Amino acid sequence: MEGSAQSEDKRVERSKAKVLAETYRQLALNGISGVTIEGISRHSGIPKTTIYRHWPSRSALLIDACSRFGSVPEVPDVGSLQGDMRALLIDLAERLQTANWNSVYPSIIDAAERDSVIASMQTAMQKSFMTPFEIVIERARARGEISSRQSTDDLVAILVGPLFYQRWFSKQKIDSSFIDTIIDLVIRSTSDVG
């Protein structure tokens, strides 16, 4: 009996993995609006009823599939705000210009404008991507490296906003001199005692 329950578990895991892989594939290909339970069932060979047994709704499946896009970066700790920010921004620039989720993220942003469940997911994803930036800024604040009263949220937006902008809006290459320009601005402003 135990053996049979185990093989049943394995079968469930395999079919869930198939569904997630197909969802991921369709997301990367067509963005979120191109993903339907119908299409996932057809391409994965897993019946719709089985899909709905594991995920109560299309949104629930999308959230699960999206959570596999891009891991959260590690938090660097080189001892200075400048060094930590540089490591994080270089890593972000690399991800923005190569990772799979780049072509999917705008479809999530778009869907979030009209779907409150996707909007909550997007907020959570964004928050988790940006946590390392918050940590290095708060750590620098604790070390006394940040003397200005700028909020951490504002500093994060000033650091990463220009990179997001270049990737999705102006469609320009993000190089290391651009990153250095941003860091230079932020370092001067945060160390201002005036």
Next chain:
Amino acid sequence: MEGSAQSEDKRVERSKAKVLAETYRQLALNGISGVTIEGISRHSGIPKTTIYRHWPSRSALLIDACSRFGSVPEVPDVGSLQGDMRALLIDLAERLQTANWNSVYPSIIDAAERDSVIASMQTAMQKSFMTPFEIVIERARARGEISSRQSTDDLVAILVGPLFYQRWFSKQKIDSSFIDTIIDLVIRSTSDVG
């Protein structure tokens, strides 16, 4: 004969206007992926063949409809880079937080990832929205207000990127103190003779 040609012209204008109004309505409601010629024909009462007579493709119609979203801001000229940038950023913040095209633009960004015609349109729209920023920066450069070697494109991205980021990614309110923080950073860095 002339009178009849004129009324024919008017009828054409009226049906084109109906199609554009319906396209605009569907865009605002569902984003670009929700717009179909089929649906526009059904809701506007204009036959598909007539729509295709005026616009050779769905992309051509979308481009025409999108070009009516948000006019390009006027170029301020208060005599200083700081004043001009402030006027433009306050105007941009207002637009980002109230205008109709806010909920449509992510769908354009998304479609641009997969459709090269939409991508060209998006690049042209973005360029035209940002032209006033380029003009005030170039004018300040000519006045000798900008002593750094930062490119105009980089400065535009550093100015507007954080606003775009707050609107669509972090979903935070853009207030005037945030705008002042950004301008302060840019003014210091551009006036640096070092």
